[in-house]
Amino acid sequence: MFAIRAAHAFDGNRFLPGGATVVVAGDRIVDVDTDRVDLPADVDVAEYDGTVLPGLIDCHTHLVADCTVGGLERTAAMTDGEIDAIIIASLRAHAAAGATTVRDLGDIRYRTLGFRDAPGLPRVVASGPPVTTPGGHCHFLGGAVGGVLDADLRSAVRERAERGVDVIKVMASGGFATPGSDQLGAQFTAAELTVLVEEAHRVGLPLVAHAHSLVAMENAVAAGADGIEHFTGLSSAHGSRIDDDLLDEVARRGVYVDLTMGNDRSFHALMPTPPPPLAELMARFGVSSFDEFYAARIAELARLREHAVRVITGVDSGMAPPKRHGNVWRTVGEMVEGGYSTADALAAATSASAQACGLAGETGRLAPGHAADVLVVDGDVSRDTSTLGSPRAILVRGIPVQRETSG
Ligand SMILES: [Zn+2]
Secondary structure, three states: OEEEEEEEEEOOOOEEOOOEEEEEEOOEEEEEEOOOOOOOOOOEEEEEEEEEEEOEEEEEEOOOOOOOOOHHHHHHHOOHHHHHHHHHHHHHHHHHOOEEEEEEOOOOOOHHHHHOOOOOOOEEEEOOOOEEOOOOOOHHHOOEOOOOOHHHHHHHHHHHHHHOOOOEEEEOOOOOOOOOOOOOOOOOOHHHHHHHHHHHHHOOOOEEEEEEEHHHHHHHHHHOOOEEEEEEEEEOOOEEOOOHHHHHHHHHHOOEEEOOOOOOHHHHHHOOOOOHHHHHHHHHHOOOOHHHHHHHHHHHHHHHHHOOOEEOOOOOEOOOOOOOOOOOHHHHHHHHHOOOOHHHHHHHHHHHHHHHOOOOOOOOOOOOOOEOOEEEEOOOOOOOHHHHHOEEEEEEOOEEOOOOOOO
């Protein structure tokens, strides 16, 4: 048994005035005290003047992708051993940045499933290869359905369930990592998505839809998808535009929305021209600079907040240099820029994301009985979320993370 005492604390839902002592036994939190209690003499206490909080959750990663443009596609030509090496490096980068759970929404050959319970590495919630259309978005991951008959769609879900996935991911629209895919239209009709959702729910799995286009978002909502990724609102007529009615319906149905932000903006400041996928996305938005694109996404966050949509935090990490594994802490600052309180933004990155991942009661909170997924960062996060980028200590299911670099 050992304990972490910090001057400031966030428990997954709220800040605890005066900080807290988190007592850990094995892989569990056994106590969270806000008073300075006397612990047994044999309990080691590590004291910090920073903030203790639950480990963060990246709800959209591609562990097999190495943060280069085109890296996801290149996995198709790699051996399993090469892919596994990338997965391990990705998980280490997440852990070193305080992400103790990641949801992988697109791998190849189900490689990530073998790393779900690796000691000292983040917990992995895995989708396997996304369901897509022949030649459609990320078809190179091997998840295309042969046809769009009910039986084909149902067997695509059942195959993944038999492999043991935790979530079904479907590419409801095209995407920017797949040139030539239909980014402004739909890869599946609402009726087809409904079949996928029904079958996923029948086998006890949630379904999340990748949707850049407005029509794919509408189809996913109508089909009863549990979550929508990107939520970009693109159409050929309007660039990005999402009506109030759709936001209200998404909120009413309790759909989890992940804008996949967490961008390292310093990277963009240094880059004279954005890489082709981002340039294309910005062109669809009708903006010419990353700052304008970023401002539009922050404005969208503000609207999600006004409409009480359940927002969770994901990065699409691994897909490009600004979307590194371990960037999810940056989404907290972006939400604050969008008008969220720091507590609400942190709750999105911890307890709400845990709930979206089916892990409520397991992680995302500093509470007795929960896994000892614990992050300690410099300073008082309630005053400055950038301190999330300065981790002091990290526990993944009770195991301290060894960070390769200091400071
Ligand atoms: Zn993705």
